[in-house]
Structure formats: structure tokens, C-alpha cells
Amino acid sequence: MLRLCGLQFLLLIHSAVWLHLECLSVSGPLKDMDFNVQEGGGPRILHQFTLEPPAVSFRASGEKAGIIDIDPKTGILYINGSLDWETKQVHKLQVESVDESGSRVKGPYAVTIYVEDINDNPPEFNQTEYKGVVRQNSRPGKPFMYVYATDRDDPKTPHAQLSYSILHHFPKYFEEMLFQIDNATGAISPTKTGSYYLDPLKQDTFTLVVSVKDMGGMTTNAFASSVDVVITVMESLWKAPPTIHIKENSTQVHPVNITKVQSNEPDVIYDLFEKEKLPRLPFSVSEDGTIYVTEPLDREEKDMYTFYVVSKDSTGELVEKPLQIQVIVEDINDNPPVCQQDLTVVEVQENEKGGSNIGTVLATDMDEKGSLNSRLRFQIQSQEPQYPSGSLFYIQQDTGTLQLTGPSLSKRDSAKYSLTVLVSDPDFKTICDVEVHVIDINDQIPIFEKSDYDSVTLSENTPVGTVILEIQATDGDEPATGSSLIVYQMKEGDPNNTFIIETDSETNRGFVKINKALDFEAMPVYNLVINATNPEPLVQGVQYNESSLATFKVFVTNVDEPPVFQKPVYKTEVSEDIPVNTLVMTVEAYDPEGDSVRYSLEGDVRKWLRIDSVTGQVYTASLLDREKEEIYSIEVAVSELNNAAQKSKAFLVLQLRDVNDNHPQIATDNPTFFCYPVSGGEKTLIQAIDADELLFYSKFTFSLADEMNARNNWEISKYNATHAYLSPKHGNFEEKVYDVPIILNDNGEPPLENKVNLKVSICKCSTENSCFIEIDRQHSWPTAGQAIGILLGVLLIIGLEQRTQKFATSIARQSPRVTSWCHSKGPSFQLFNCQTKPQSYRSVPQQGTILSA
Incomplete structure (x- = not known):
């Protein structure tokens, strides 16, 4: 393998150029190969093919672009220059190995070089300047022109992803832009502000500097270009017409x-x-x-x-x-005047002066308000009767106000006048009917038929509402009017409104009635003065006099009445521990006739109280006990000293405040037991109770007394304010009843403490955690045969299943002792109460039943 590194490798190629090389560590036999090469970057080695004899050299052909070749001796495939993606994206070559004679040994193999794009081209607009026209009041966001730019880089990469924006806005006389551009499409449209404010009369030309960036405009090293966009504002024909x-x-x-x-x-x-x-x-x-x-x-x-x-x-x-x-x-005048009432009725008193306003004729017109079309004028056309004159009335032509023209009207002349009033607008006329009623004036005073109605004698127990006198006065004014209706009142002698007078409106007859209970002791005689008046004021110059007054005497006779308490209920609150002979309250009563009274108590079943018969002072007669009665209610009676039959009663209520005078106890509704043998971990719930008020026993503390080895055998743990768990500390208990000494404390003031020996049974239990209790036959218990009869009878009553019946038979076979059975789901036939073991530590003990034979 050939290894070439850094700047030290020198290849002398056809052009004798020193190649600037990176580390090459890839070589291999001749085969098809693909290479991805980023454009630019200068000379580089791509790969080294290894010779396999009899091959002695390599040769390459194809799209070498003058800079791609292979060294024949070393097999190094290289690029002697820079590739350009924009010129050619793929170069395809064929490479083969040859022997000494130049004959092909292997190949040709396909070598493909894919040129990768780099961002080396800025975006370019397709115009050097853009011109557009926007119409005044154009809809915001609706494009009126587009700008367009391209980028020669690979469109499949971010290099050619373009983003448009507006750099500048000339002139800019609003803080908000008048134009906006879609960053993806280059669409230019007015903003909401522009749609409202663009006006060619104010500014007809704008220049925008629009920028375009590649890389989506998201990087700081993106290429950018800009162009001017000249926009002309055209006047809009789309305008709302005037009203x-x-x-x-x-x-x-x-x-x-x-x-x-x-x-x-x-x-x-x-x-x-x-x-x-x-x-x-x-x-x-x-x-x-x-x-x-x-x-x-x-x-x-x-x-x-x-x-x-x-x-x-x-x-x-x-x-x-x-x-x-x-x-x-x-509006046009197309509606006639309309009378608001079919008949307008006006009332005028006889003494009304000339020129007085007596009423108004009302009419409307549906034409436009405030226009001449709805302007109304009023005129009296006729008057009936025309006595004593044909022009007794006048109407204001623009308001419809009726007035008297001359002297006062007289009912003697006519009690009613009928008028026809013409109401008109510029084109229409309407007749409105009016009636003027002449009303009698109150110029006559009521006159009593007699000035003295003598007297009447009444017992003080005469019922309220009793009519004691009928009176009569007359009035000369017009009947059934406010001038002739008579109102009777007590003018003198009745400061407390003991009496009331009702009037029959048709006959003006008065009925004197008792309004409040009579009281001989308070008022034995009434000297009454009655006056008669009208609800309508008298006319000037006329006054009431003695003819409108009448006198009457009422004598009240005494009736012996029972004494009266000052209050219907006497209530007080005391502590339950107050000493005997403590004064708790005083009741007060009086006799209307002034007789002496005596007090007594009734219903004092607990004999807790006594009363001083003369003073009404109530004392404690024995110790009180809130736990027996918190609210003690009895009756107190008062009677006349010389007539015990005259008696009254009131309630006496004593509210007792609690004191902490009861020691806490263990609730013993259910026996406490654990199943034998004790295995450990068992718990049973015990409850503390106290007869005092909740304030004093809402929280208890439980502890074991230091006696009978209690603290070594048992343990107490808190469950809540009123309950605690009792549990054995070991499993070495015999099958018997234990006395567990428990100390209880309440939270009273002062707190009370009590030691209680709780009986706890350690007993054999059934599979359902029910306790068997052996009962000695010598204490008059039934025999085994009797037990069978009793038990079978009970089982038949409650309908237990066959399994329970077999269990009863096994009980009967035990002799000479018979075992009782405690079960939490026993029948209603109960001899004793039993307590089952709680099913969980959070459960409250259930009640069950002991059946014994």
C-alpha cells in the first residue's frame, strides 16, 4: 500500500506540476468506483489502484476535462485543478491496466466523479430595475407586481434558496411600511396602511430597494443582491358616491x-x-x-x-x-294629521278664571319631524251649546292649548260643552272632538245631623273592630265628587288612636269602631270631638265651622284581668356547677287592677329550681347537671293573691354551660378478644368516650398503667382523636381473659384522668375469625340435648346453609361443657354481644352475636 501525507508528496505529471496533496491512505485493486468531489478546492488525489501482474501500468480515458488523470506507474487517480459544478456536474472515466506490450490486463472499469456544489454564486435579478403601478385604495395583500431573481447554484440545496425583503422605502413618511413583499415569491402588494393612505395627489411615486439573499436568508454569510423598484400610484376609479x-x-x-x-x-x-x-x-x-x-x-x-x-x-x-x-x-307631505284620542275630555272647575289653560288637544303627523310637512295648526270650528256665549274657549293655533276666554263657567248654565277642533298641515285637514266638563267647586261644608251624640259605656274587654256609634253629616256639593265626599276624623280626645272612623262613600255615613284594646286603668273616659271634612280643598273664602263638629263620650268599665308578665320568655345561661341557692334570674309581672301577685313554678320535674313567690327571684334548689339536660325549660306562673283563678304563665329557659366533671371511659359495647394462639401483629381498635360536651373530649390520650406487667405484654398506639389500637407485644398468652389497665386523659379544663381495666379475651377462633367461648354447665346452662334443640331451631329460623348445620352438630357432641359461638354475621336471636377481630388495621370493629347452648 502506498501512503502519501501532507505537503511532502511530489508527482511529476505531464505538466510537471507539484501537487498540493492531502493525506492519502486509500488504495485497492482496479474496479468500478464512484467519487463525490466538492467543486473548487484545487489539486487532490482521489485513489490509488494497485497493480496485479502481469499488469505493469494504468491508463485512463473519458471525460477528463484536462485535469483528471491517472499516474500509469503508481496507479494514483488525481485531479490537477478545480472542478466547477456550474460547468459540469458529473465526469465519467474508464480505467484499465496493461502489460509490457500495452495489452489490456483488466478493465476497463467505470470511474464516476460527482461534483458537489458549494455556495459560490450570488443571486441575480432578471432586471436591473423594475417598474410597477399600484392603484389607490388597492386591497391590502393583493400583489400588483413581482420581482424575480435566480441563482446558478444547485437548486436542490439551500445555496439557491432565495428570500426577498424590502431594504429601503423612499419616501417614508409613515412609521409603518406602505408596501410589503412576499419573501418566497417576490410578490409586492400594499400593506393595510398603504391601502388606506396611498394617494397620487399626495405622493405619486415611490422607490423601493428590494434585496434577495440565498441560503433562504437565514445565515450571515449568504450572498445578497439588490435592485430598485419604482412604483407609480394611480388614482382609483373605485370610489363611493356621495350620499x-x-x-x-x-x-x-x-x-x-x-x-x-x-x-x-x-x-x-x-x-x-x-x-x-x-x-x-x-x-x-x-x-x-x-x-x-x-x-x-x-x-x-x-x-x-x-x-x-x-x-x-x-x-x-x-x-x-x-x-x-x-x-x-x-319626505313629502303624504300623511294627514291624526288625533291622539278619539275624544279629548277636559275638566274645568266653576271658579276657573278667564285666560286659564284648561287642557291640550294632541295630534300627530307621520311626516318628517321638524319639517313643514308635519307642522300642525289648530282652530276651533264649533261650540255646543253656545250659551251664555258662542266663544267661551280659545285654542292656541300652534300648540293646541285650550284656554277660557272670559268669566268663570257655571254648572248651572251647562255641565258640558262639545267642541270641534280643526287640525291641519299644509295639505291635509282633520277634525278632533273635545268635551269640556264643568266641575262643581267645593263651596259647601259638611254639616252634622246633630252636634252631640251623647255617650256610650263599654267594658274594657270589648273586642277590637266593634262598631260603637254611627254618625251622619251631609254636604250640598255635587254628589260623588271630592267636594261632597265626607272624611270623619277624631279631632280631640283620642291621643292613642284607640278609635277609627270608616265612611260609606255612597251615603257619607260614618262608623266609629274600636281600633285598639280598651284599658280602664289607662283611660276610663274618652271625651271625643269628631270633625267632618272633604278631600277636595274648600274654595277661597269658605271655611269649616262648628256645624262640621260633633261630640261623643265613651265610658270604659273595669274588668278583672289576670296578671301580665313583662316578657313572654325569660332566658339565662349558667354553669352547671353553680352552688345550690344561687340566684339565676328574676321574673316580673303586674296586675292591671293593682292587686298583689304571687309566683310559682310548674313542670320543674328535676326539682332543680325554686322561686320566691313574692319577689319572683329564681334560685337553684339542687345541683344542676348538663349531661342530664342541657336546656332546662319549665313554666313560671303568676296569679292574683286574692283570686288564684286569675293566672298567667311565661316560659323560663335555663341554658347550662358544661364543665369538665365526667371522667373518660372505654366504650364497652363489644367485647375485645384475640384469637389463640397469638401469632403477633394483631391489632384491635378501642374507643374512649366522655359524657361532657364535645369541647372537653374531642381529644383523648391513651397509655398503659405500670402494673400487672401490662407494659411488657401490651402496646397502645394512636389511631385518631377518640380511638387507639391495642396489640399484644408477644405470642406467649394463655387462653383466658386478661385485665389490661389503661389510663385515659381528656382535654378538659382542668383535664380529668381515669384508669380503666379493659377485659381482653384470648380465645380459640373459627376459620372466620369468630371466637369460641366455653360456658360452664353448672351455672344453669342447657344440657347438650337442649342445646341441640335451641341451636337447630335458631338455624332453621335464619336459614343457614348445610355447612353451618354440621358445625352445630359438632358443638352438641362436646360434653360436659358446651361451647358458645361468636360470629360477625349471626342471626337476630342474641344472648350476648361479641366483637370480631378487625379485618385490617384501619377497620372499625364489627358487632356480632354469641349463640350459646
Whole structure:
């Protein structure tokens, strides 16, 4: 193998050129070979073929481009120069070996050299300068011209991947660019700002400097070229017309040409669409952009239309942005005045002065508001009756306000006047009917039929709502009006509104009723003064006098009433540990007649309280106990000293506050046991309870007493605030009942401690972790035969399966002792409660049943 390295290898070729070589360490026999060679780079060795006798040399032919050859003696294939991808991308040669006589030994073999491209060509624009035309108001993003550049490098590589951008923008009088370019296609279009602001009257020419880079423009060593793009702004023909005015109810033949729009683009398609949803759009557009109104318009139906006209190309894409068309419908006088009421009724008092405004005739016109077409004028055409004058009324011609022209009206002359009012606009007339009612004035006062209604005597227990007197006054004004309606009131003698007077509006008769309970002790006699008035004010110069007043006396007689408590419920809160004879509250009552009263307690079943019969002071009579009753409710009675039948009652409620006076205990609802023999790891859950309020036993501590070797045999671990686990510390337990001394502490103030001996059974268990308990027959237990009968009867009742029945038979065979069975799923026939072993450390013990024979 030939090994050539660095700058030291010298080949004397036909041109006698020293080759600048890189390290060559590849050689081999003659065969077909392919080489990838990067263009440029200068002379280089590609490969060395080895001679195989009888061959003594090599020769090459083919596309050698004058710089590719093989040294005949050494077999070195080399390039004496630089390849150019842009000139030729593939060179194909044939290499063979020959002997001394020049005859071929091996070959020819194909040697192919693929030239790899490098980025050695900058992009070039296809023009030295570009010119384009953009139309004013062109749609943003729609291209109006393109620039194009090419790159001689390999298009399959990033070397020829081009990216366009705008370097400069002249002139630039906005911060935002007016033009944009697609970096991939070279398409130039107006930006949103440009679409809005391009105007040939302000600036008709712009110059853009557009750059193109190869390598996708993503590297700093990419080649770049630039070119000037001169853009001329052309005025747009696509402009919205000014607001269009159309008179309503036109008699022209429709459709009528109203305006025209035009696009700079040829062959566009015009179309209309609504700004708001209408039942129909009475406009159309023709192929040449002419807009028509298709039917007569009615301003009273719609006074303005706003819609858009668009231009589209053959694909349906918008060519320009939509133009807004606004049409105002002009009014003509085509609506007559309309009376707002079929009949306008005006009321006038008799004493109304001349010139007073007495009402308004209202009318409307649907023509345009504020125009002459809707201007209305009013005129009185007739008056009936024309007594005492034919011109009693005047109407303001522009407002419709009615006025009296002369002296006051008199109901004696006429109670009603009928007017016809002519209402007109410039072209139409309408008649509105008016009635003027003359109202009687309140010039008569009510007069009582008698001024003194004597007196009445009532017991103080007369029911509220009782009518005690009927009164009557008359009024000379017009009936069924505010001038003649009478309102009765207590003017004097009733400061507490004990009485009320209701009026019959048809007869003006008054009914005096009791409004509040009478009280002889508070008010034995009422000297009442009643006045009669009208809801309508009296006319000037007329006043109420003594004729509108009446007197009446009410005598109240006494009725013996029971005593009255100051409050219906007396409630207090005390601590449960207060001493006997402690004052807890005082109740108060009085007798309406002033008699002495006596107090007593009723319903004090626990005998906790006593009451001083004279003062009403309530004391504790014995020690209280919140654990028996937290809220102690009884009744307190009060009666007259001389008449015990006159008695009243109130509630007395004692709320007891808890003190920590109960020691914690172990809940013993279920026996505690472990299966014999003890294997270790067993746990059972025990629970602490306390009769005190939750505040004092919401948290317990469990520990073992230092006695009976408890701490060597047992262990206690916390489960939660009220439960703990008890577990044996070893397996050396006998089959018997153990007393486990446990110390419990609550969290009261002060805390209480209690030592409890918990009985724990170590017993044999069934396969279902149920405990067998042997029971001595000598304590009056049933015989074996009786046990069989009892057990079989129970099993028949609960319907246990055959497996359970066989188990019962085996129990009956045991003698002289009979074993009881504890199971967590026992029947309802219970003699004792039993506790099964928890299935897991987190489970709370289940309850079961002991069956014994």
C-alpha cells in the first residue's frame, strides 16, 4: 500500500506540476468506483489502484476535462485543478491496466466523479430595475407586481434558496411600511396602511430597494443582491358616491338610475349586500356598475338605507374593498294629521278664571319631524251649546292649548260643552272632538245631623273592630265628587288612636269602631270631638265651622284581668356547677287592677329550681347537671293573691354551660378478644368516650398503667382523636381473659384522668375469625340435648346453609361443657354481644352475636 501525507508528496505529471496533496491512505485493486468531489478546492488525489501482474501500468480515458488523470506507474487517480459544478456536474472515466506490450490486463472499469456544489454564486435579478403601478385604495395583500431573481447554484440545496425583503422605502413618511413583499415569491402588494393612505395627489411615486439573499436568508454569510423598484400610484376609479337623496313615493317608472361605480380592473363583477338584514333590499346593480332603485320608497317605513357594493373577479374573490352606499329618503307631505284620542275630555272647575289653560288637544303627523310637512295648526270650528256665549274657549293655533276666554263657567248654565277642533298641515285637514266638563267647586261644608251624640259605656274587654256609634253629616256639593265626599276624623280626645272612623262613600255615613284594646286603668273616659271634612280643598273664602263638629263620650268599665308578665320568655345561661341557692334570674309581672301577685313554678320535674313567690327571684334548689339536660325549660306562673283563678304563665329557659366533671371511659359495647394462639401483629381498635360536651373530649390520650406487667405484654398506639389500637407485644398468652389497665386523659379544663381495666379475651377462633367461648354447665346452662334443640331451631329460623348445620352438630357432641359461638354475621336471636377481630388495621370493629347452648 502506498501512503502519501501532507505537503511532502511530489508527482511529476505531464505538466510537471507539484501537487498540493492531502493525506492519502486509500488504495485497492482496479474496479468500478464512484467519487463525490466538492467543486473548487484545487489539486487532490482521489485513489490509488494497485497493480496485479502481469499488469505493469494504468491508463485512463473519458471525460477528463484536462485535469483528471491517472499516474500509469503508481496507479494514483488525481485531479490537477478545480472542478466547477456550474460547468459540469458529473465526469465519467474508464480505467484499465496493461502489460509490457500495452495489452489490456483488466478493465476497463467505470470511474464516476460527482461534483458537489458549494455556495459560490450570488443571486441575480432578471432586471436591473423594475417598474410597477399600484392603484389607490388597492386591497391590502393583493400583489400588483413581482420581482424575480435566480441563482446558478444547485437548486436542490439551500445555496439557491432565495428570500426577498424590502431594504429601503423612499419616501417614508409613515412609521409603518406602505408596501410589503412576499419573501418566497417576490410578490409586492400594499400593506393595510398603504391601502388606506396611498394617494397620487399626495405622493405619486415611490422607490423601493428590494434585496434577495440565498441560503433562504437565514445565515450571515449568504450572498445578497439588490435592485430598485419604482412604483407609480394611480388614482382609483373605485370610489363611493356621495350620499344619495331620493324623494319618497316617486311616480317614475322603476327601476331608476341613482348612481354608478367603476373599477379600474376590467371585466369585474359587481354585487350588492346589505349592512342590516331587511325584508327586501330595493336596490340593484348592473354589469357596468350602475345602481338602481327598484321600487318607490316610503320614508315612514324607512328613512335611510345603507348597503355595500363590491367588485369581484371571475373566481369570486374581491378585487377592491367594498364601497358603502348611503341613501336618504326625503319626505313629502303624504300623511294627514291624526288625533291622539278619539275624544279629548277636559275638566274645568266653576271658579276657573278667564285666560286659564284648561287642557291640550294632541295630534300627530307621520311626516318628517321638524319639517313643514308635519307642522300642525289648530282652530276651533264649533261650540255646543253656545250659551251664555258662542266663544267661551280659545285654542292656541300652534300648540293646541285650550284656554277660557272670559268669566268663570257655571254648572248651572251647562255641565258640558262639545267642541270641534280643526287640525291641519299644509295639505291635509282633520277634525278632533273635545268635551269640556264643568266641575262643581267645593263651596259647601259638611254639616252634622246633630252636634252631640251623647255617650256610650263599654267594658274594657270589648273586642277590637266593634262598631260603637254611627254618625251622619251631609254636604250640598255635587254628589260623588271630592267636594261632597265626607272624611270623619277624631279631632280631640283620642291621643292613642284607640278609635277609627270608616265612611260609606255612597251615603257619607260614618262608623266609629274600636281600633285598639280598651284599658280602664289607662283611660276610663274618652271625651271625643269628631270633625267632618272633604278631600277636595274648600274654595277661597269658605271655611269649616262648628256645624262640621260633633261630640261623643265613651265610658270604659273595669274588668278583672289576670296578671301580665313583662316578657313572654325569660332566658339565662349558667354553669352547671353553680352552688345550690344561687340566684339565676328574676321574673316580673303586674296586675292591671293593682292587686298583689304571687309566683310559682310548674313542670320543674328535676326539682332543680325554686322561686320566691313574692319577689319572683329564681334560685337553684339542687345541683344542676348538663349531661342530664342541657336546656332546662319549665313554666313560671303568676296569679292574683286574692283570686288564684286569675293566672298567667311565661316560659323560663335555663341554658347550662358544661364543665369538665365526667371522667373518660372505654366504650364497652363489644367485647375485645384475640384469637389463640397469638401469632403477633394483631391489632384491635378501642374507643374512649366522655359524657361532657364535645369541647372537653374531642381529644383523648391513651397509655398503659405500670402494673400487672401490662407494659411488657401490651402496646397502645394512636389511631385518631377518640380511638387507639391495642396489640399484644408477644405470642406467649394463655387462653383466658386478661385485665389490661389503661389510663385515659381528656382535654378538659382542668383535664380529668381515669384508669380503666379493659377485659381482653384470648380465645380459640373459627376459620372466620369468630371466637369460641366455653360456658360452664353448672351455672344453669342447657344440657347438650337442649342445646341441640335451641341451636337447630335458631338455624332453621335464619336459614343457614348445610355447612353451618354440621358445625352445630359438632358443638352438641362436646360434653360436659358446651361451647358458645361468636360470629360477625349471626342471626337476630342474641344472648350476648361479641366483637370480631378487625379485618385490617384501619377497620372499625364489627358487632356480632354469641349463640350459646
